[in-house]
Amino acid sequence: MIMVEIKEVHKSFRDLHVLRGISMDVREGESVVIMGPSGSGKSTLLRCINYLEPIDAGSIRVDGELLTPKMSTRLAKLHKLRERIGFVFQRFNLFPHLTALDNVSLALKIVKKIGPEQAEEIAIRCLEQVGLKDKISSYPDQLSGGQQQRVAIARCLAMEPRLILLDEITSALDPELIKEVLEVLARVSRSGMTMIIITHELKFAKESADRICFFYNGKIIEEGAPEQIIESSQTAEAKRFFQALT
Numbered sequence: 594m595i596m597v598e599i600k601e602v603h604k605s606f607r608d609l610h611v612l613r614g615i616s617m618d619v620r621e622g623e624s625v626v627i628m629g630p631s632g633s634g635k636s637t638l639l640r641c642i643n644y645l646e647p648i649d650a651g652s653i654r655v656d657g658e659l660l661t662p663k664m665s666t667r668l669a670k671l672h673k674l675r676e677r678i679g680f681v682f683q684r685f686n687l688f689p690h691l692t693a694l695d696n697v698s699l700a701l702k703i704v705k706k707i708g709p710e711q712a713e714e715i716a717i718r719c720l721e722q723v724g725l726k727d728k729i730s731s732y733p734d735q736l737s738g739g740q741q742q743r744v745a746i747a748r749c750l751a752m753e754p755r756l757i758l759l760d761e762i763t764s765a766l767d768p769e770l771i772k773e774v775l776e777v778l779a780r781v782s783r784s785g786m787t788m789i790i791i792t793h794e795l796k797f798a799k800e801s802a803d804r805i806c807f808f809y810n811g812k813i814i815e816e817g818a819p820e821q822i823i824e825s826s827q828t829a830e831a832k833r834f835f836q837a838l839t
């Protein structure tokens with residue numbers, strides 16, 4: 594089954610043509626990594642998939658729901674859709690005044706209308722999954738950046754999304770904390786979750802991604818198996834990009 598089907602999507606901010614005809618498919622259970630230079634439109638595409646940004650042309654189908662240029666971003670069907678999509682960002686993911694447990698259980702109670710006891714049970718299970726069972730009562734400022742990102746992943750998993758979008762979730766972290774977050778992601782990927790991941794982590798991409806889409810100037814100019822894209826890129830742009838990273 595195709596989980597995400599993107600067809601010829603265009604998106605501009607005023608005069609700036611940011612997405613210039615993006616097409617890509619993500620099958621159920623796949624982990625697709627998006628790489629490419631700063632400003633090439635990677636984050637914009639993720640925001641369009643979640644319809645935080647309306648698209649100008651083309652179409653996006655997510656888990657059977659069709660998103661088109663003329664739709665209002667306030668449609669009820671979008672709220673339903675967003676419940677099925679998890680989104681983790683680089684930072685500012687957690688509510689600072691809530692414990693890890695409450696951060697994870699809040700949306701279960703409010704959005705999914707699950708009773709407090711069951712919501713906490715689910716939250717504890719998900720925090721355990723990301724290796725943070727001993728931190729359930731900690732507040733975000735009592736956690737390392739890596740631990741905070743793992744809470745954010747737990748919160749995402751608790752909602753049982755059909756698709757998870759991750760936008761450079763390790764790029765604000767110190768090197769020694771990156772590994773623990775990537776290990777959690779790799780495990781989530783192996784569990785069969787469908788994910789679209791923006792990252793510069795080559796090792797992670799090689800070991801855990803099914804495919805890399807390489808963005809350049811609002812287009813996907815290379816797409817294929819991670820090894821192939823990283824080690825034998827065809828275009829000068831991708832070659833330059835990967836040389837700079839290694």
Ligand SMILES: Nc1ncnc2c1ncn2[C@@H]1O[C@H](COP(=O)(O)OP(=O)(O)OP(=O)(O)O)[C@@H](O)[C@H]1O
Binds near residue numbers: 609633635636
């Ligand atoms: N809301 C917005 N309004 C105006 N311009 C925007 C907006 N969001 C993004 N842009 C512009 O669109 C272009 C693409 O931005 P985007 O964030 O998608 O790039 P990116 O590939 O994620 O880059 P990075 O690797 O730096 O995160 C940039 O030139 C950016 O300044």
Ligand SMILES: [Mg+2]
Binds near residue numbers: 637
């Ligand atoms: Mg970005």
